[in-house]
Amino acid sequence: MTDKDYVENRTFDEIAVGDSASISRVLTEHDIQLFALVSGDVNPAHLDPDYAATDMFHRVIAHGLWGGGLISAVLGTELPGPGAIYLSQSLRFRRPVGLGDTITASVTVSEKRPDKKIILFDCSCTNQDGEEVISGAAEIIAPTEKVRRRRVELPDVRLASHDHYRRLLETASGQGPVATAIVHPCSPAAIDAAVEAAGEGLIEPILVGPAARITQAASEAGRDISAFRIEDAPHSHAAADRAVELIRCGSAKLLMKGSLHTDELMGAVVRRDTGLRTERRISHAYIMSVPGRQDLLIITDAAINIAPSLAEKADIVRNAIDLAHVLGMPQPKVAILSAVETVNADIPSTLDAAALCKMADRGQIVGGLLDGPLALDNAIDTAAAVEKGIVSDVAGKAEILVVPNLEAGNMLAKQLTFLGGADAAGVVLGARVPIILTSRADTLRTRLASCAVAVLLARAATKAAPGLP
Known part of the structure; x- marks a missing residue:
């Protein structure tokens, strides 16, 4: 163990006016996401740079993360350190803080009040160019007993980011929907996926299956499917065959699994004479x-x-x-x-x-x-x-x-x-066309991402062979 593995305080009597301490940190996207998660503040001004006014975006983050957080870290771990009690803090924001900026938070003792062991600190945050971005003051009750503790190792927090799928959706949408035969969409989840994918501009759904059951599923899901074409088929096997036929005749460019078993759908796809086989x-x-x-x-x-x-x-x-x-x-x-x-x-x-x-x-x-x-x-x-x-x-x-x-x-x-x-x-x-194969356990986000990938594949195939139906 070295001294870096421990935090040790300085008591009121050990601290003199003019003493100072500082720490530095780089602002990352991960920091912003963690701040939003802990605070519950999902204002797009924090999380969506395209939405936010840049100055407000940076000032909000500086206040919530660097202003309170970094200065508090200096006071709690460096000067005075463990045992300090935070009484108050005032901050003034002087310039924006951006992603990738290196911020150094510093505190300097400005006054000591022996009667209540209170210390006043001047606080400042500067960026990598030496420009002051935050100034302020803090009031602390300093510890009177010496404390030395092993430094707590912070957990490696990983956030599930959906940026990959968001970018897929952005890339796939906006170029016109692709006609998609959805096989046996007789559950609310299947209807939800169809409606949401259509709403994102990804697909033009053709609902293939028992018309009455499809309508009932839409009612249970609370969805309006009046704008969608319905191809009536008596059962799931017939729906798979009809959907494949729509692909073969060029009426649809994508195939999407609804609420039937994968084997039923793939059985129609791989059938040698009437399926969608290729040399692959x-x-x-x-x-x-x-x-x-x-x-x-x-x-x-x-x-x-x-x-x-x-x-x-x-x-x-x-x-x-x-x-x-x-x-x-x-x-x-x-x-x-x-x-x-x-x-x-x-x-x-x-x-x-x-x-x-x-x-x-x-x-x-x-x-x-x-x-x-x-x-x-x-x-x-x-x-x-x-x-x-x-x-x-x-x-x-x-x-x-x-x-x-x-x-x-x-x-x-x-x-x-x-x-x-x-x-x-x-x-x-x-196969001759991409097939969107989702699971009942999939989230709506995952279903939409599957649609987006299939749409990109279909468009790439059309560009490669524009004369094919």
Whole structure:
């Protein structure tokens, strides 16, 4: 232990007029979000720079976070330190504080009042340019007994940010809705998703299923669907067939799962003569927004292919790379996962990983950087990769995780969702059109993000082959 591991106060008798102390900190977006979370103040003037008047935005944050917070931290940990009792504080805001500014909070003893052990402090906050942004005064009852305590280690607080999905929605909306066949939307949740996605300008819903049940679900959801086209079908199997037919004839450009079982929908999709097969293997991808992670993470395949062969894994990788391109990753880093990071003849997934990487070397898989086998830790954590001595452009920086089988992928995605607080949008790739495959447990935000991803894919496909229906 060193002195830095402890906080120690200075008693009233040890403090002299003119004594001072200071601390510095950089203002980050994370700080603003934490302040909003603790205070409950979600005024867009704090959280939405596009909405806020810049001066008011910065002054509010300076008052709430730096003004009270940093000066209080100096008084409570440095001078006088533990045992000090805060009586009052007055602050004057002199100039804005912005994201990325380094703020130094300083306190200087201006007066001592021995009768009640009160000390008055001049308080000041300056930015990295030496400009004073806050000035003021504080009144403190100083401790009379010496205190030395081990410094409390602050928790690593990670906030679930939905900025990734918000940007997806902003990118996908505004270019006209895409006609979408929604299969068997006979639950309030399915109707909610359809109405909200239409309201965001993402899709033009075609509701395919029993008309009476669809109308009843809309009534239960309290939603008006009078503007939507309804394709009456007697049951879920017939609805899946009719929706696929709408795709084949060009009346719809997207397929979206409603309240039927995934197997029913995919059965119609993969039917050889009347389905939506292409030369590619159909696969599923989760587009995950993970707290604490700067970029989106793609996990594949966790929903369609149970135990894919090497050839099927190659298509799963190709599908994921195409998705990553649409999401703005020009050369995505693809980690082929296994339990270990070395090739082991007793672990078939390591052999597949090595073969996939060699296929990429020979141009059989293009558009991404592949490496594997990689264990999960050294695929996404740079320190873990360095510890294992792995030299790779992918290790520690993976953007796509290709799992060995459905069980591993499903458990990984749900672990991130339910234990890690991640959001998981889902889409089916490799068919003639993107398929929005959501779960009953999905939030409305996740359903909308899934729609946004599918819309971006559909538009990219239209640009690539504008003559196709």
